[in-house]
Amino acid sequence: SSISVPQQLPNNTATSSAYIPTRPWELESTRTFPASPSSNTAANGNANVEYTLFRDTFYWCPYCQRVQLQLELKQIPYRIQKINMNCYGPKPPEFLAKVPSGLLPVLQVNNNKNSNKKPITITESIDIMLFLEENSPAETCLLSAQTGTALSSASQNEINAFAQKCLQAERALAGAWLNFLRGNGGRNFGGRAEQSFFQSIDSIEKCLSQYPSSAWFLGGERPSLVECVFAPFLERVEASMLYFRSVAIRDECKWPLLYKWMQSMDDVAAYKNSKSDIRTHARALPP
Numbered sequence: 112s113s114i115s116v117p118q119q120l121p122n123n124t125a126t127s128s129a130y131i132p133t134r135p136w137e138l139e140s141t142r143t144f145p146a147s148p149s150s151n152t153a154a155n156g157n158a159n160v161e162y163t164l165f166r167d168t169f170y171w172c173p174y175c176q177r178v179q180l181q182l183e184l185k186q187i188p189y190r191i192q193k194i195n196m197n198c199y200g201p202k203p204p205e206f207l208a209k210v211p212s213g214l215l216p217v218l219q220v221n222n223n224k225n226s227n228k229k230p231i232t233i234t235e236s237i238d239i240m241l242f243l244e245e246n247s248p249a250e251t252c253l254l255s256a257q258t259g260t261a262l263s264s265a266s267q268n269e270i271n272a273f274a275q276k277c278l279q280a281e282r283a284l285a286g287a288w289l290n291f292l293r294g295n296g297g298r299n300f301g302g303r304a305e306q307s308f309f310q311s312i313d314s315i316e317k318c319l320s321q322y323p324s325s326a327w328f329l330g331g332e333r334p335s336l337v338e339c340v341f342a343p344f345l346e347r348v349e350a351s352m353l354y355f356r357s358v359a360i361r362d363e364c365k366w367p368l369l370y371k372w373m374q375s376m377d378d379v380a381a382y383k384n385s386k387s388d389i390r391t392h393a394r395a396l397p398p
Contacts (some may be wrong), residue, residue: 118246119284144186148379162189165206165217167196173343174236175216176385181240181339183381210234218242237278240336253336254329270329273321277328277337280314281344287311288348292355308352312369315341319368324377334379342376347392354393 141160164182166175182189194206196213207230210217220231233239241343244254254274255267265273276310291308322330328337345360352358363370376382 140192141188142182142191143188158192160188160222161190162187163219163221164189165210165215166196167395168193168199169196170295170385171387171391172196173217173347176343177339178216178218178236178239178243178308180342180381180385181243181253181336183384184253184334184339184379185243185247187243187247187251229309237340240339244336248337253339254346255336274329274337277318278340279347280318281341284311284315284348285344288344288352292351308333308358312366316366316368319372323368326371334376334382338376342382348385350387350389350392354389 117237143160162182164175164179166172166179170176192206194217196204196215197213206217207213209219212234214234216234216236216239220233220242222228233242244252249255255270287304287307287310288289293302294302295305318328321328325331327334328341329335349360352360360366361370361373375385
């Protein structure tokens with residue numbers, strides 16, 4: 112049977128089978144945190160929320176997920192504005208006026224401290240994430256030497272260089288994954304596409320070997336910005352490769368460090384709240 116997506120969702124229609132939101136950011140349009148270094152907003156108020164995140168309506172986009180995961184880990188208050196991906200329907204004209212390309216995610220900086228300034232609009236997930244790192248309290252930074260961690264003796268330049276190496280491995284994985292997944296059936300097994308995919312997983316394992324005593328790419332006791340970038344794609348890679356290619360990347364024997372990383376990510380509350388399931392990734396939507 113096929114899954115049909117309605118052109119328009121019903122407006123405030125309550126039925127016995129209606130979806131009940133459980134994820135924190137679905138409960139209300141504004142996400143706040145009781146007391147965090149990044150928050151100047153009371154738990155029950157949103158007057159000073161500085162950021163608005165425009166993301167896809169049905170929470171599938173991995174680029175949107177990575178930005179929202181970063182906001183959650185840093186506990187930065189934000190508003191959510193849901194925008195259709197092209198496969199769901201048209202985008203609102205007011206959004207296209209801000210972002211003519213229509214691409215997601217988009218971060219709007221509302222400049223609450225100076226009402227005379229126009230909001231700033233930032234596109235491209237990596238640019239958004241770097242902006243958030245540069246404009247949030249140092250103690251919430253996800254790309255720096257953290258006191259008492261494996262990186263505490265490294266310079267910021269060394270950290271940035273290694274993080275860039277990890278991100279290059281993530282981009283190589285994305286290309287190799289799609290090439291192997293979308294190839295001509297079983298004919299890609301044992302061929303270049305399969306070899307390239309496994310080599311990309313090996314590269315990730317090598318990146319994780321930099322700090323083997325830690326579960327995280329940059330060492331330490333908490334996820335970093337690199338985790339925010341990797342998690343959405345590895346989630347989709349795991350689901351689709353297992354379903355379509357019978358390849359399990361969560362393999363403690365072949366890739367023990369990646370296995371430890373994936374198990375550890377599953378214990379991170381902010382990530383668990385955003386994670387989907389194998390069937391949704393493999394069947395309900397295209398990779």
